[in-house]
Amino acid sequence: MRKNYAKFLFLPLIMIFLISGCWNYREIEGLAIVAGIAVDRGIHHKYLATMEIIGFKPGQESEIESKLVSGEGDSILEAIRNSYNISGQMGYFNHTRALIISQDVAKMGILPITDLLFRSPLIRVSLAILISKEKTAGEVLAARSLNQPIKSFQICEAFAVQQKALSKTAEIKVFEAVNAMGGEGTDLFLPTVGVISNQGQPTMELSGMAVFQQDKLVGLLDGEESKYVLFIRNKVQEGILLENMDREANATLISFKILKNQTWIKPVLAKGKPGVKIAVKTTVDIWELDSPLNYDSEQDRKMLKSQAEKELQANILRIVRKVQQNYGTDIFGFGSQFRSQMPELWKEIKPEWRDYFTQLKVAVKAEVEIQKSGMAIKSLKVED
Amino acid sequence: MPKEFITERQGLNMMVLFIIGSTLVVGVTDAAKQDSWLSVILAIIMALPMLMLYARIVHLFPGQDIFMVIHRVFGRIVGKVLSLFFVWYAFHLGVLVIRNFSEFLSEISLTETPQYLIQLVVVILGVWMVKGSIEVLGRWTSFVFNIVLVIIIGICLMAFTETNFANFTPMLYGGFRPVIDGAYSIFSFPLAETIIFTAVLSFLKPGANSYKVYNRGLWIGGGILLAITLGNIGVLGYPFLSTQYYPSYITVSLIDLGTFFRRFEILVAVVFLLCGLVKVSICLFCTANGLAKIFNTHDYRVLLAPVALLNVSLALFIYPSMQAMFEWVNVYRYYAIPFQILLPLLIWICAEAKLRLSKTGAIEKD
Amino acid sequence: MYKGFSEENNWTESLQQNEALLRELFKNDDTIIYRHFENQFNSDLKFAAIFSSGIVNNEIINENIILPIVANNIRLTDKVKLIDVLKNQIIISNDITKTRELDNIIQAILNGNTVLLHDGASEALIINSKDWPTRVISEPENEKGSLGPREGFTESLLINLAMVKRKLKTHELKFKFRVLGSRSQTKICICYIEGLANEAILAELETRLDKIHLDGILDANYIVEFIKDAPLSLFKTVGNTERPDVVAGKLLEGRIALILDGTPVAITLPYLFVEYFQTNDDYYNSFFIASITRIIRLFSFILTISAPAVFLALTAFHQEIIPEPLLLSISLSRQRVPFPTIIEALILGLVFESMREAGVRASSNIGTSLSIVGALILGQAAVDAHFFSAPMLIIVGFTVVAGLMFPKLSGASMILRLILLFFAALMGIYGYIFALSGLFIHLFQIRSFGVPYMSPLNSLNFQDLKDTIIRAPWWYMEYRPKFIGALNRIRQSNGDRKLEKKLR
Incomplete structure (x- = not known):
């Protein structure tokens, strides 16, 4: 009797393998790997989603190429799914690196998009969200990319370069965006991407940022302005600081290379009114001087330092004013500083924080430490 | 058959894996938001006396598991009824863990694979393990423990590179209440679930110290929970953290060491698989053992397969959806009170009284 | 055993009758020689030497048995029987016994001894004259080492024992003989060092050996399958080796060895999982190098059973954890491959395994051309024709190469690889982990003669790890x-x- 049972046991065991073989099994070459998504307003429906799919050029020496496919729908998911009609392939989103949103859509609110992003187990929350500076987001994906055949990957590389050399915009990942939108006392900004002409061909370019109130776009900042936002947010790592020096009526432009930067924000309560003190400490090298002037004497160096500090302070203050007056959204996270450093006060001012923010007294104190002047002892004096 | 033994170390390893088992991926309650880590510490301190009480019960009757203890203290009829309570608790806990297990896997990866298959595989492995003997479970656990520990330490170190310390501020913003609230949740799930071990630690080698197992198990397991909680808060921050069911998984997915060394989240799943298997096995063992004692069956092994199949059947329909599963966590803290606090207290008091009254002491009697 | 003949009354004092009896027993066996001769001084003394040609030393028979009997003037006294005179004074031999048992006589002839009968005696003399061709002692093919002793066991039990004896010159080293197999009458020898080997294990071994009733034991594996603890397990719970130095080493650790006649393979027990990864070279090499190679071996074992499964799980289930560059290159290489990954893995596995088997069976000079045709031409062509993808070819190829490190595990690792592959195809990396967990549960369950198979890996305390993961x-x-x-x-x-x- 026992033996007979054993025989029958094999049946379900074999069945498990035979029937179950392919529930989640999907061949790697059958995947349409989506590298990036662009979301626009649709013509017939609410959204138009354009996806950049990694394709393979047929031939003996197969190559990677970027393919675009788009679909429309009343929700993002529907738009994406509708594009499968065209491509005939299911999209695979786990390697998606960038999501570009057009300004139209961003003005309507990006909450539905971020919700999709952090809800879906298939999409990584380290995906970067960007706003298109152009009319549509699809344009950006259609532009040329120089280094990488896949444009969305190029965007991510550009972010790395930004961090190392420019600091004119910063990558915002989904979870950071969610924290900025949902967190108390902080508003969202997103990096912007545009198309510029490079060697006569439209090429994508990363610079500047978009300012949000709640989840709706309210305005754009250019690259230079964004840099000072990043200064306040303590996100500047390396970059270039251009300073106009008014010295004896000679306008001099000096390029500093930022070596490191540290920013402290201290909320204060002055005469019953909340205010913010920003202290910036930047270490720089002189990398380019456009005049024969030298800053090799003690006095000159001091002057250069104070000039640079003054300029930096003015620039930071200017961007704070601009955001306060034009947009009224706290992309600097001043509110969250109140919350973490003066929680009792924050509980009081929280309901009217937006009003408080526009009125907020901001004092900036910058300290620029000039370390080196490169390999040059002095600049060249042009003689006759 | 010679009597089976587990060493103190194996007992300790089992307890640690049991504690971090499902909590590793589900994460501790976020009642206290960025102060959750305080809740963890508080919960450990809260759990300490309770766990010492469990250890005392084990210690009072060496070599006898909780079911035997209940039988001796309360007599046959009452003992059987109370045993049934414990059996139910172990059985139900097993069901919850199994469901948790399959729900997690089917959410993150095996979206199209039917959950019962995952549950079946887990349960078969559990039965296989316990069928060998508690010794096999002990050896397997202490083997796996090292792997788990290495992975967790690695993950925590890597998570440290992504930590944003601003996420921890402001401390005690919501006051002390949510912290205590969270601490109690963590106490009931998973720390006080170690009541199950009163049925396992009776297999400790003679001379081993049950207090030590409980004490160290609590601190190491709690320490790991604390590290995970700190990592989750530091990397993800609020409010994003509260939107996620499986925060540790997301946290680890964000770890990025260069372009090639990234995407370690599968390790979290692997650790969860291993810990979950230990937890399921212990629950299975406990249930079968208790039932065997109630029905006066000589060998609990006969009951393993039926118990396991019942586990799977119940796990299939115990929750209608994942939301319901996470809702249950809030109910669980009240549901668990009788099993984790009241009954052990009662048993302990009665056992102490009984031992005092019969001056000869129960230990010599056997 | 030999029904009908074992009764004593068949054995008489008549040489003729006795010979006839033997001739009847060995009917149709023309290798048995019946040599009659007489004493030159007393032709009444008639003798017959019976032996099996081919397994006897002719010189011993001629010089030490026939010559003394023929040439000596045998003086008979009443006190002493002729047979005792022969035994004690005439025949020159170091091993000579007197017997009346037919069984013994038959065995003696079959073992290469010479049976001397003489007319008028109901007893026979068995004179040791064994000598059969044996292989010279050479280095075992399957257990080569670059350092240390080179000798390997031969098919002769006594030579093998001699090799072990020479390494351990202590009276505590014990050799217990037994005979197994009703037809093969194979001699086996249980070796152990008294005071080191566990008596309980020894007793257990004896009882297990008692239960064997096979008629022929031709190789160690016949016994291994009988005495193994987990008979259905893929893993060996009894070790085997062809090297006397390994046997000596195991004996010194308190293990027991079983050496069989007729096979160069000795059995050692208890056998633990870690012993798969210990080689004799480890002990002769610098401990640094030995530890590193041992770690590599352990690592390779894990790789050889799991590489295809993990690869399949990653490429067919968890593409999300493959970094983009790798993902793209794998995807690119699979572009026009018609087979699903799992089928590809199975076919390639089959191809490689058959090539390996062919390499073992084929004569060695074909081996090189086999590897060229197999590895280079077939592999290259298969990838060029988009039959198989290059990554899978690499994975499976590596798997097989890594598997060559453990000749003793090759069968097990092949089956494990398949099982893991199936589970990986079922549930991805989780299926793989489940299957691996199952494997370890199994490993932790089995014991070898009472010793947990996975010890000391299950405790992982340093004292016990000195000779497992590393070689201290x-x-x-x-x-x-x-x-x-x-x-x-x-x-x-x-x-x-x-x-x-x-x-x-």
Whole structure:
């Protein structure tokens, strides 16, 4: 009797393998790997989603190429799914690196998009969200990319370069965006991407940022302005600081290379009114001087330092004013500083924080430490 | 058959894996938001006396598991009824863990694979393990423990590179209440679930110290929970953290060491698989053992397969959806009170009284 | 055993009758020689030497048996029987016994001894004249080492025992003979060191051997399958080796060895999982190198059973954890491949395994051309024709190469690889982990003669790990492995590190 049972046991065991073989099994070459998504307003429906799919050029020496496919729908998911009609392939989103949103859509609110992003187990929350500076987001994906055949990957590389050399915009990942939108006392900004002409061909370019109130776009900042936002947010790592020096009526432009930067924000309560003190400490090298002037004497160096500090302070203050007056959204996270450093006060001012923010007294104190002047002892004096 | 033994170390390893088992991926309650880590510490301190009480019960009757203890203290009829309570608790806990297990896997990866298959595989492995003997479970656990520990330490170190310390501020913003609230949740799930071990630690080698197992198990397991909680808060921050069911998984997915060394989240799943298997096995063992004692069956092994199949059947329909599963966590803290606090207290008091009254002491009697 | 003949009354005092009886028994066996001769001084003394040609030493028979009997003037007294005179005074031999048992006589002839009958005696003399061609002692093919002793066991039991004896010159080294197999009458020898080997294991071994009733034992594996603890397991719970130095080493650790006649393979037990990864070279090499190679071996074992499964799980289930560059290159290489990954893995596995098997069976000079045709031409062509993808070819190829490190595990690792592959195809990496968990549960369950198979890996405390994952220096291994249950754990009387210092 026992033996007979054993025989029958094999049946379900074999069945498990035979029937179950392919529930989640999907061949790697059958995947349409989506590298990036662009979301626009649709013509017939609410959204138009354009996806950049990694394709393979047929031939003996197969190559990677970027393919675009788009679909429309009343929700993002529907738009994406509708594009499968065209491509005939299911999209695979786990390697998606960038999501570009057009300004139209961003003005309507990006909450539905971020919700999709952090809800879906298939999409990584380290995906970067960007706003298109152009009319549509699809344009950006259609532009040329120089280094990488896949444009969305190029965007991510550009972010790395930004961090190392420019600091004119910063990558915002989904979870950071969610924290900025949902967190108390902080508003969202997103990096912007545009198309510029490079060697006569439209090429994508990363610079500047978009300012949000709640989840709706309210305005754009250019690259230079964004840099000072990043200064306040303590996100500047390396970059270039251009300073106009008014010295004896000679306008001099000096390029500093930022070596490191540290920013402290201290909320204060002055005469019953909340205010913010920003202290910036930047270490720089002189990398380019456009005049024969030298800053090799003690006095000159001091002057250069104070000039640079003054300029930096003015620039930071200017961007704070601009955001306060034009947009009224706290992309600097001043509110969250109140919350973490003066929680009792924050509980009081929280309901009217937006009003408080526009009125907020901001004092900036910058300290620029000039370390080196490169390999040059002095600049060249042009003689006759 | 010679009597089976587990060493103190194996007992300790089992307890640690049991504690971090499902909590590793589900994460501790976020009642206290960025102060959750305080809740963890508080919960450990809260759990300490309770766990010492469990250890005392084990210690009072060496070599006898909780079911035997209940039988001796309360007599046959009452003992059987109370045993049934414990059996139910172990059985139900097993069901919850199994469901948790399959729900997690089917959410993150095996979206199209039917959950019962995952549950079946887990349960078969559990039965296989316990069928060998508690010794096999002990050896397997202490083997796996090292792997788990290495992975967790690695993950925590890597998570440290992504930590944003601003996420921890402001401390005690919501006051002390949510912290205590969270601490109690963590106490009931998973720390006080170690009541199950009163049925396992009776297999400790003679001379081993049950207090030590409980004490160290609590601190190491709690320490790991604390590290995970700190990592989750530091990397993800609020409010994003509260939107996620499986925060540790997301946290680890964000770890990025260069372009090639990234995407370690599968390790979290692997650790969860291993810990979950230990937890399921212990629950299975406990249930079968208790039932065997109630029905006066000589060998609990006969009951393993039926118990396991019942586990799977119940796990299939115990929750209608994942939301319901996470809702249950809030109910669980009240549901668990009788099993984790009241009954052990009662048993302990009665056992102490009984031992005092019969001056000869129960230990010599056997 | 030989029904009908074992009764004593068949054996008479008549030479003729006795010979007739033997001739009847050995009917149709023309290798049995019946040599009649007489004493030259007394032709009434008639003798017959019966032996099986081919397994006897002719010189012994001629010079030591026939010559003395024929040439000596045998004086018969009443007191002493002729047979005793022959035994004690005439025949020159170191091993000579007197018997009346037909069984013994038959066995003696079959074993290459000479049976001497003489007319008028109901007893026979069995004179040792065994000599059969044996293989010279050579290095075992399957257990080569670059350092250390080169000799390997031969098919002769006594030579094998001699090799072990020469390494351990102690009276505590015991050899117990037994005969197994009703037809093959194979001699086996249980070797152990008294005081080190566990008596309980010894007793257990004896009872298990008692249960064997096979008629022919031709190789060690016949016995292994009988005495193994987990008969259905893929893993061996009884070890085998062809090297006397390995046997000596195991004996010193308190293990027991079983040496069989007719096979160069000795059995050692208890056998633990870690022994798969210990090679004799480890002990002869610098401990640094030995430890590194041992770690590589362990690592390779895990790789060889799991590489295809993990690859399949990653490429077919968890593409999300493959970094983009790798993902793209794998995807690119699979572009026009018609087979699903799982089928590809199975076919390639089959191809490689058959090539390996062909390499073992084919004569060695075909081997090189086989590898060229197999590896180079077939592989290259298959990838060019988009039959298989290059990554899979690499994975499976590597798997097979890594598997060559463990000739003793090759069968098990092949089956494990398949099982893991199936589970990976079912549930991805989770299926793989489940299957691996199952494997370890199994490994932790089985025992070898009462010793947990996975010890000491299950405790992972340092003292026991000295000779498992790493190979600690000799002066550091002061104790015998605890888990063998050795009675006498101290191996070096006074911790030799002190000696080390003194020498410096």
